[in-house]
Amino acid sequence: MSRPRRGESLSLTIDDLAFGGEGVGRADGYVVFVRGGLPGDRLRVRLAEARARFGRGVIEAVETPSPDRVEAPCPYFGRCGGCRLQHLAYPAQLAFKAKQVADCLQRLGGLGRFEIRPIVPAPELYGYRNKMEFTVAEVAGEPVVGLHEAERYDSVLDVERCLLQPDALNALLDEVRRDLRERRLSVYDQAAGDGLLRFLMLREGRRTGETMANIVATAPEIETLAPLAERLRARVPSTVSVVLNVNAKKASVAVGTEEHLLAGRDHINESLGGLTFQISANSFFKTNTAQAERLFALVEAACALTGMETVFDLFSGTGAISLLLAPRCRRLFGIEVAATAVEDAVRNARANGIDNCTFLSGEVRHHLPELIRNGVKAEVVVADPPRAGFHPKALQALVALGPARIVYVSCNPGTLARDAGDLTRAGYRLEWVQPVDMFPHTPHIEAIARLTRGG
Ligand SMILES: C[S@@+](CC[C@H](N)C(=O)[O-])C[C@H]1O[C@@H](n2cnc3c(N)ncnc32)[C@H](O)[C@@H]1O
Incomplete structure (x- = not known):
């Protein structure tokens, strides 16, 4: 060579x-x-x-061209860092994701015999996202609201319409851009560290139709932003919430240190699996509502609850999985590091009349050993960790707890393979894995795995 x-x-x-x-x-x-x-x-x-x-x-x-090559419908495709696979026919996208999961588990996890269930396709290929985050910047003297260019994190593409989000969110995006230009609002300059507007985060309750605009700025300039909030409420009637999050730090994140209500209320409602969820600007919520509902139904089936069990929901976020499982078990403990997500979970439990859940705020590697020390046992554990998967100490505690079934929801097949490999060496058997496509046109892969003790 x-x-x-x-x-x-x-x-x-x-x-x-x-x-x-x-x-x-x-x-x-x-x-x-x-x-x-x-x-x-x-x-x-x-x-x-x-x-x-x-x-x-x-x-x-x-x-x-590949026989699977198709015309990408988005005019920004190729430049925008958001979608990478729009030009690949959807069945081939699914095949790629299913193969990635199988390869990871077999190669990285050293896992032998287990069933790979067929990948669950997404019901909507476009307009499926219930949340999008846009960057506000100035390009050639003109304010832009858009997404970063692929491989160029310092360059923002002025996206007039994103095909991954629903129409109402595109209408909000359009109104914000117009207001910015008409009133020449101050835009943040990342290099210089000055200017006002940084990000625009949009959310829609897909089942309720309620929308939210979260403006992230460097200062609480409420008077400057109030006319924008009024405009959004007047021109996009689904808008029930406009909030301002203040982030004056250099770090380029859309989460603020303080929140101000600009118009309406501080949250939207979404319904999922027969429950209602209040979602505030910084709450975690699965970004594809329709497919989350399918994913959660598969999780519930995998848990095979009889109503008598104690269940732990590790990395419980705003408690979506906990609240769906709660009516089917005796009691449930959720563990989640983000205190605001725990507050949401508690509030959502109350709003849905659920009283058998306890949500603990802190890291799994700390709370799980503590629950064990306090003599709490669980027959079923659901875990939906972030991309990094389990901390070794958290995994050790899970093995010590020794639940009969573990239902692992993963957004990273690499760490799923690592953790499932460790669990099998500790006496669990990987029964099956099922990939679920939550994010068409992107390379992101979600999968559920069921492990049982002994067997
Ligand atoms: C993929 S999300 C799970 C969301 C949840 N199942 C839901 O639908 O709301 C992962 C969650 O793990 C939390 N997290 C990250 N590291 C953690 C840790 N060490 N201990 C506890 N929670 C953690 C994150 O804040 C996030 O809410």
């Missing part, structure tokens, strides 16, 4: 997709990652990076 040089033009066939959705091909044995390349494509690429073991290529020409 001769190693090609940077700048060289190569012809290659893409034969796989990597974890983040890049195409993977080989030129005379040398591995090349190509953004936008799809399995089955014959491409001419220019080598932008040539490392010892692999390189990165930029497409110069699609010589023969």
